[in-house]
Amino acid sequence: xxxxxxxxxxxxxAAVSLTxxxxxxxxxxxxxxxxxxxxxxxxxxxxxxxxxxxREQDEVTKALESFKKKYxxxxxxxxxxxxxxxxxxxxxxxxxxxxxxxxxTDNIGQFCSSGSWQDLKPYIDxxxxxxxxxxxxxxxxxxxxxxxxxxxxxxxVYGLYYNKDMLAAAGITAPPKTTAELVDVAKRxxxxxxxxxIEVAGFMPTxxxxxxxxxxxxxxxxxxxxxxxxxSALASPEWAEMLTFQKELVDFFGFEKLERFRAGLGQxxxxxxxxxxxxxxxxxxxxxxTAFLKDQAPQIKFGTAPFxxxxxxxxxxxxxxxTIIGVPKGAKNPGAAWELxxxxxxxxxxxxxxANGLKNIPSTKAALADPRxxxxxxxxxxxxxxxxxxxxGNPVTPIGDAHIKAVGDFAAxxxxxxxxxxxxxxxxxxxxxxxxxxxxxx
Amino acid sequence: xxATLERVDVPRTAPARGRSRARSRHRWTVLAFMAPAVxxxxxxxxxxxxxxxxxxxxxxxxxxPPEWTGFENYTYxxxxxxxxxxxxNTLWFVVVLxxxxxxxxxxxxxxxxRLKSGVGLIRTLCYLPSLTPPVAxxxxxxxxxxxxxxxxxxxxxxxxxxxxxxxxxxxxxKPGITLVMLWVSGDLMIILLxxxxxxxxxxxxxxxxxxxxxxxxxxxxxxxxxxxVLLFGAVNxxxxxxxxxxQAVVAGSAASGSADATGSTKDLxxxxxxxxxxxxxxxxxxxxxxxxxxxxxxxxxxxIVSFAATAVLVQRMRKASYQEEGGPGA
Numbered sequence: 072x073x074x075x076x077x078x079x080x081x082x083x084x085a086a087v088s089l090t091x092x093x094x095x096x097x098x099x100x101x102x103x104x105x106x107x108x109x110x111x112x113x114x115x116x117x118x119x120x121x122x123x124x125x126r127e128q129d130e131v132t133k134a135l136e137s138f139k140k141k142y143x144x145x146x147x148x149x150x151x152x153x154x155x156x157x158x159x160x161x162x163x164x165x166x167x168x169x170x171x172x173x174x175x176t177d178n179i180g181q182f183c184s185s186g187s188w189q190d191l192k193p194y195i196d197x198x199x200x201x202x203x204x205x206x207x208x209x210x211x212x213x214x215x216x217x218x219x220x221x222x223x224x225x226x227x228v229y230g231l232y233y234n235k236d237m238l239a240a241a242g243i244t245a246p247p248k249t250t251a252e253l254v255d256v257a258k259r260x261x262x263x264x265x266x267x268x269i270e271v272a273g274f275m276p277t278x279x280x281x282x283x284x285x286x287x288x289x290x291x292x293x294x295x296x297x298x299x300x301x302x303s304a305l306a307s308p309e310w311a312e313m314l315t316f317q318k319e320l321v322d323f324f325g326f327e328k329l330e331r332f333r334a335g336l337g338q339x340x341x342x343x344x345x346x347x348x349x350x351x352x353x354x355x356x357x358x359x360x361t362a363f364l365k366d367q368a369p370q371i372k373f374g375t376a377p378f379x380x381x382x383x384x385x386x387x388x389x390x391x392x393x394t395i396i397g398v399p400k401g402a403k404n405p406g407a408a409w410e411l412x413x414x415x416x417x418x419x420x421x422x423x424x425x426a427n428g429l430k431n432i433p434s435t436k437a438a439l440a441d442p443r444x445x446x447x448x449x450x451x452x453x454x455x456x457x458x459x460x461x462x463x464g465n466p467v468t469p470i471g472d473a474h475i476k477a478v479g480d481f482a483a484x485x486x487x488x489x490x491x492x493x494x495x496x497x498x499x500x501x502x503x504x505x506x507x508x509x510x511x512x513x
Numbered sequence: 514x515x516a517t518l519e520r521v522d523v524p525r526t527a528p529a530r531g532r533s534r535a536r537s538r539h540r541w542t543v544l545a546f547m548a549p550a551v552x553x554x555x556x557x558x559x560x561x562x563x564x565x566x567x568x569x570x571x572x573x574x575x576x577x578p579p580e581w582t583g584f585e586n587y588t589y590x591x592x593x594x595x596x597x598x599x600x601x602n603t604l605w606f607v608v609v610l611x612x613x614x615x616x617x618x619x620x621x622x623x624x625x626x627r628l629k630s631g632v633g634l635i636r637t638l639c640y641l642p643s644l645t646p647p648v649a650x651x652x653x654x655x656x657x658x659x660x661x662x663x664x665x666x667x668x669x670x671x672x673x674x675x676x677x678x679x680x681x682x683x684x685x686x687k688p689g690i691t692l693v694m695l696w697v698s699g700d701l702m703i704i705l706l707x708x709x710x711x712x713x714x715x716x717x718x719x720x721x722x723x724x725x726x727x728x729x730x731x732x733x734x735x736x737x738x739x740x741x742v743l744l745f746g747a748v749n750x751x752x753x754x755x756x757x758x759x760q761a762v763v764a765g766s767a768a769s770g771s772a773d774a775t776g777s778t779k780d781l782x783x784x785x786x787x788x789x790x791x792x793x794x795x796x797x798x799x800x801x802x803x804x805x806x807x808x809x810x811x812x813x814x815x816x817i818v819s820f821a822a823t824a825v826l827v828q829r830m831r832k833a834s835y836q837e838e839g840g841p842g843a
Binding site: 156161162163181185186187209279280281330331332333334335336337339340469470471472473475479480483484487503506507510511512 | 572575576577585589592594595641659660661662678679680681683748767768769770771772780781782783784786797800801802803804807
């Protein structure tokens with residue numbers, strides 16, 4: 072008698088398992104179907120999820136509302152503080168927003184390859200949208216292997232910030248242009264206390280600290296993520312040069328001292344940021360920091376410049392990433408959603424107004440050159456970098472930011488003196504990244 | 514002498530049939546009362562468990578239908594360096610945290626049980642931290658032990674002692690998280706205190722008359738009496754250690770200086786992956802790297818290990834308890 076219920080239970084388990092797999096599959100998307108644009112006087116509602124909050128959310132809402140100039144009867148529901156997890160959950164639950172915004176350009180490979188964000192190419196072709204309006208590097212981080220599932224909505228460009236008073240006190244009249252000069256200036260502006268501890272770091276070399284991230288630093292050394300065959304190419308002289316530069320500075324400070332100093336510094340986006348507190352003479356960061364500094368640390372006299380490069384010909388190179396905007400799978404009103412995306416990504420008035428509000432870099436060439444853009448001396452550096460043609464986009468893979476973590480982990484071991492053979496270590500990281508990408512099957 | 518039992522066929526009389534019907538009715542009534550619980554168990558435990566095992570044999574990116582890949586996810590684990598790191602970190606917490614948590618909670622409960630005055634206040638003060646949300650508790654602890662300007666560092670500085678870097682040092686990050694977990698172990702302390710208070714007074718009085726001192730009374734009376742509760746505490750602590758997630762993520766991100774940066778997993782495990790626990794790596798694989806098949810395989814392994822560890826512990830402690838009570842081997 073006891074065998075019957077067990078067998079029944081096994082059957083139920085198997086059935087449940089199959090149901091689970093089927094349930095996980097979700098509904099197939101209306102791929103291939105091209106939703107028509109709404110009529111000018113149509114009444115419709117668009118739900119927009121974004122990661123913005125507080126003042127920035129208000130600015131984005133204002134920009135979204137400008138869509139009503141084209142569609143007066145449109146209603147926009149903008150919900151802030153929504154991250155990628157919530158968007159994915161919304162798609163899986165069959166209740167995604169019409170338009171999604173994300174800060175995480177690392178996820179674009181997954182969004183495009185899995186179809187979780189819809190391919191926009193049919194709309195682009197239909198409406199004959201000129202993508203050359205967007206700088207190449209910005210275009211590169213909004214698509215994956217030819218699938219364009221997102222558009223940029225402003226971008227971030229990274230450069231050198233320096234404390235003018237600290238450099239002047241060290242007798243330095245101009246910011247460094249090469250990484251060798253950066254090392255020299257960093258050493259001259261560093262201050263040690265009588266007990267040997269660090270009071271001010273000329274430049275914090277610790278990898279993964281604040282904006283010291285591999286994708287942000289790599290372009291200044293000419294380091295590429297992938298080789299011609301698409302395989303990870305970290306075991307290269309350029310990556311080795313970048314890590315050697317970093318290690319030279321770590322050794323100058325002393326790893327233990329540097330770690331103790333770093334452990335006492337504030338969070339990246341707080342008033343306690345080390346540069347705001349006058350504890351760093353130089354750093355790499357995005358253009359948005361200009362607004363933070365003016366707002367939170369007006370006492371700091373700072374300047375900006377392109378980040379130093381290992382070779383003079385690379386000077387003017389900068390990393391770029393930014394906010395991306397797309398239509399999630401299963402969006403109820405994709406036709407109107409595309410119109411809103413087109414408005415946010417290409418309407419110069421809207422982009423300029425939003426860039427002024429958020430203090431970000433416009434993501435189209437027309438907006439970059441627009442005279443209404445509020446540009447002061449410190450912000451101009453980033454506008455010039457964006458327009459300079461040497462931008463490098465965020466590397467796009469189908470494995471989220473796993474590749475960045477792999478390099479960051481390796482760099483952390485390297486700076487702690489735990490890696491005896493740099494090139495052999497980099498080859499290991501290459502293998503780790505290649506294995507994970509191969510496993511993803513994309 | 515051998516006793517033989519012979520089957521006696523009792524004719525099925527009307528009253529017997531009535532009894533059978535009554536038993537059947539009783540069985541259905543019991544089943545009806547149990548149905549909501551059984552249904553809930555099947556829906557919220559059975560289904561997810563079976564589904565997880567099913568997904569572990571697939572490539573699944575959360576959006577598209579899972580594709581059958583056989584044992585690929587399980588074989589990939591052997592080559593995943595961070596899988597081993599995460600397993601080691603979690604094992605460290607299972608061993609160290611479980612032991613310390615039970616001992617710490619038992620110690621505090623034993624002291625409180627002996628207090629003559631101020632019991633209510635001290636009991637409340639010891640219990641209160643366990644009500645703190647894990648994120649807040651970890652952040653408070655992070656700020657207290659923060660090098661250079663944290664109160665603990667300042668206090669140690671008065672004696673010329675340089676404190677460790679805690680969450681910023683790979684050697685101290687796990688002990689730091691363990692301290693947070695001990696600070697919030699008031700829930701277990703309260704349970705153990707109740708068990709200690711429940712030990713019959715007569716046993717202590719009898720032991721006292723026999724000349725047993727406080728230590729012997731605690732060892733031979735308190736401990737055996739509360740052993741089932743200790744077993745619960747140990748199992749509960751093992752599960753807590755196996756599922757350690759929030760404290761590890763918060764401590765790592767705060768120490769790396771990116772606690773206020775959203776959507777990043779690059780700092781998970783900071784410093785040097787010393788806080789990368791098994792559930793943290795599982796989360797990263799499933800929800801950040803979009804490899805839910807691999808995450809499901811990791812979850813399956815975690816379930817099997819948790820189940821085995823708990824079963825072994827329960828069996829051993831039951832055996833020890835049985836021997837303590839005078840069973841074979843005592």
